[in-house]
Amino acid sequence: xxxxxxxxxxxxxxxxxxxxxxxxxxxxxxxxxxxxxxxxxxxxxxxxxxxxxxxxxxxxxxxxxxxxxxxxxxxxxxxxxxxxxxxxxxxxxxxxxx
Amino acid sequence: xxxxxxxxxxxxxxxxxxxxxxxxxxxxxxxxxxxxxxxxxxxxxxxxxxxxxxxxxxxxxxxxxxxxxxxxxxxxxxxxxxxxxxxxxxxxxxxxxxxxxxxxxxxxxxxxxxxxxxxxxx
Numbered sequence: 001x002x003x004x005x006x007x008x009x010x011x012x013x014x015x016x017x018x019x020x021x022x023x024x025x026x027x028x029x030x031x032x033x034x035x036x037x038x039x040x041x042x043x044x045x046x047x048x049x050x051x052x053x054x055x056x057x058x059x060x061x062x063x064x065x066x067x068x069x070x071x072x073x074x075x076x077x078x079x080x081x082x083x084x085x086x087x088x089x090x091x092x093x094x095x096x097x098x
Numbered sequence: 099x100x101x102x103x104x105x106x107x108x109x110x111x112x113x114x115x116x117x118x119x120x121x122x123x124x125x126x127x128x129x130x131x132x133x134x135x136x137x138x139x140x141x142x143x144x145x146x147x148x149x150x151x152x153x154x155x156x157x158x159x160x161x162x163x164x165x166x167x168x169x170x171x172x173x174x175x176x177x178x179x180x181x182x183x184x185x186x187x188x189x190x191x192x193x194x195x196x197x198x199x200x201x202x203x204x205x206x207x208x209x210x211x212x213x214x215x216x217x218x219x220x
Binding site: 034036039041066068070071072073074076078080082095097 | 132134137139164166168169170171172174176180195197199201211212214216218
């Protein structure tokens with residue numbers, strides 16, 4: 001499958017899941033997975049999902065502006081996303097890159 | 099050496115070189131290196147440096163706000179940078195994010211295997 005299509009499908013799945021039910025992200029991470037969230041380093045699926053489900057908002061909506069991908073060597077893929085994040089009840093959306 | 103320290107040193111070297119003399123970036127890339135610059139895909143050190151040296155400004159100054167790094171497996175390191183870019187003569191600085199995937203060289207330093215650059219607009 002075309003790498004750009006794979007990246008696009010992954011990104012749509014990731015943020016739809018994030019916005020609907022953050023706990024559902026668990027099977028996208030493994031024990032060796034690492035998340036750095038606003039500078040905080042977290043390792044392993046369990047801890048990562050605990051962090052994401054404890055973020056201080058109930059509802060959010062990601063709007064994706066750009067998706068870039070490149071093969072990273074040894075079969076991996078780098079996916080670089082930018083967009084904005086609207087939290088329920090907040091007037092202005094937050095810009096993010098991931 | 100502490101990975102965060104390695105990342106910080108690389109970032110300082112990369113942007114200092116970029117701002118002083120973009121042609122000097124050539125030895126940070128190899129034949130298999132990839133750059134995606136505002137969506138345009140470029141491969142190989144020669145083509146990458148040709149792209150960077152042909153960007154339509156003479157002088158620029160990068161100011162780095164955040165640097166995050168993680169090991170990428172196979173001895174590599176991911177470095178994620180955000181900051182601003184001031185072009186000479188422009189009133190407002192541009193915001194950008196950039197991701198590097200660094201791989202070790204036999205000589206004990208790093209080269210850039212993957213490089214993705216995006217301006218962050220309002």
